[in-house]
Amino acid sequence: MKEDTLSDVDKKSENYVPGQTTVQEVLGYVSAHLPDLEVKLLSSRRGEILVDHSIKGEVLTRLKEEGFDHFAALSCIDLIDDDRIQLVYHVWSYGSKGHILVKTELPRKDPSTDTVYRIYRPAITYEREIKEMFGVDFPGNPRLTQFILEDWEGPPPMLKDFDTEAYAVDHFNMVRRDPPSKPPQPKKGGES
Amino acid sequence: MDDFRSTEIIFGPQHPGIHGNFAMRLELEGDMVRRARVVPGYLHRAFEKLMERRTWHQNIALVPRICVPDPDVNEVAYSMAIEEIMGLEVPRRGDYIRTIVLELSRLASHLMGLGGLGGAIGLYTLPMWTNGERDYILDLFEALTGGRVYHMYTWPGGVRWDMPENWPRKVLKVLDHIEAQLPSYYSLFFESKVTDARLKGLAPITTSWAVEHGVTGPNLRATGLEVDLRRDDPYAAYEDLDFDVITLKQGDGMARALVRWYEVGQSIRIIRDAMEKMPGGPVIAKTPPPLAFTVPPGDHYAHVESSKGEYGYYVISKGGKYPYRVHVRGPSFTHGIDVLEKMLINQELADVALITGGLDVCPPDIDR
């Protein structure tokens, strides 16, 4: 991966102008051009778009062009009952002060979807974490290296079917809180 | 430059210059950093997983631990998300008290952060002083909430108790005291030649670069963009209160420190204003008792402006007593990894601690 340094960046455009498109306008545009997408207006500042993961890149590119250029977070949810994994891209517009949640779903078995880090740079770290915690693969992301879990050899731990207790008993010397064997006598503990 | 030997050093986690519990692998050429890699994970406590197994209220005891210097934003953001899903209305007085607690916490965090910057340039007087002032704020927290560092004071629906009788008077007294000290801190830190030499022009960033890389909060305001979630997406009682959004143009280390400095003054102003406008009434909405507390299915992303940047809580409920999933977005998740790695390139080794401290990186919210 080529690293651009800060001095390269300085040459890029200095003047930042936040886009002014509101959530309502964006949702209107999306439902007009991509009629099979489900859009929902949650409140005057919040909207939700449900997309298929194959076209989320196009939707997100469009959102960025419209001024939703702050990538707030990428959340991953394990919907074990539906056998799906949901990804939620949170984007925020500094100009119109609106928040859009782009939701997409992946199959729970071998989940994989294209990276969006070329559109939204901060996604590079979020994807890295999700790869480790949920096992979702993001082809194209150059930094899917080990993140927080060092020497981890188990299933991705944030999945709902990960048995925390069994893993802890297996891998660590777990000390349980002893049941009080004798009736506790609070005033006789010290040796002073 | 090929015949330069490059050295790799591991900076932290046990290093006085590192800003919290994380490490950096730095590839050096002479004294210049050519490549930096952040190694997080020393503070991973699996909070997001734990929260799925605890009731809504039990999590209140867990979330403040995600940010040590500024813990209240976590409680408030988490509670806000729950309230939004439930459609709960917080009584106005509860909102005002929340605002005061949040601002006191921001004040404490900024004082500590500025002290840390002083430590990074070798000015060890400043951390002593600012942490001394912070102690008065902790005293206030103790009198209000019963805890000094982790307060566990905000509940879904409001705050746990009303203010003690003489508490507002004490708050104003502490504010007066801190305000009276500020000029000497200013001349000690910002008027010193060393600070000038070390901070001016240090790792400058432009607004478009910052937005692209997900920089938020004071670091973004230091590049000249006037954004502040307190004003842009008002929560608690901020819409009623008077304050300025501080921005500076330069985007360098000095601007980042100065934005924090001026925000200290704004926080004092907000608290005074809130004390004056404090309405009466209850402080917490009527909610079911904690053990019978359920939240209807739904999801909400609540975000607040912390002293370090945007804190977001994405809470998903499937109904019932436990959250289905909570995702915490901490400001350091972008500042501390991707942004930091880029900003360190071609900087001197001596400036590494200063840049990290200037960004106010707080590793617990990377690891959680």
Next chain:
Amino acid sequence: MSPGHRQVIMMTDFVKKTIRPFRALRFLARKPHTIISPHEQHNDIEGEPLPTERYRGIHINDWETCISCGLCARICPCDAIEMVEVEGEQKKRPEVSYGRCCFCGFCEDVCPRDSMHLTSNYVMIDKNSETFTFLPENDLEEFQKEYIVETSQLRYNDKDVKKAEKGPSAKKGVKGKKKK
């Protein structure tokens, strides 16, 4: 800009950057924030003693009113409370393990009979770790008498201790410096 003018600017700059930091010297006359813990009282800005009554410290439980409902054990986020059988009592009583307790005070909030309380007492030192799991009762003071700090165990400079014991208890250097 005339040379004289420039000189004036340089002078003010010199004063600002070089002389002013020395104003910090007046802090030398101040009392430190640090206190010598058991010998000196910790006070807040108005000189009132800390901890206040809201401080969340060691538990007490009134066994007369406690109905052994176990709600405190269920709300406890740290699993620190266990309902245990006590000799000579028919009901189970909550037992707190201080290795786990995070002093959140939820047990106090949830108690239907208002019998559980967190006192503002937090001093508890002992060599035996079993001491830190006990049944809160109402006579915390007697309990504390046994486990109070032995001041000889704390290593302080004798001179500091003498000074602290002599001086007035209000220590923080704010008093008398308030404007207004």
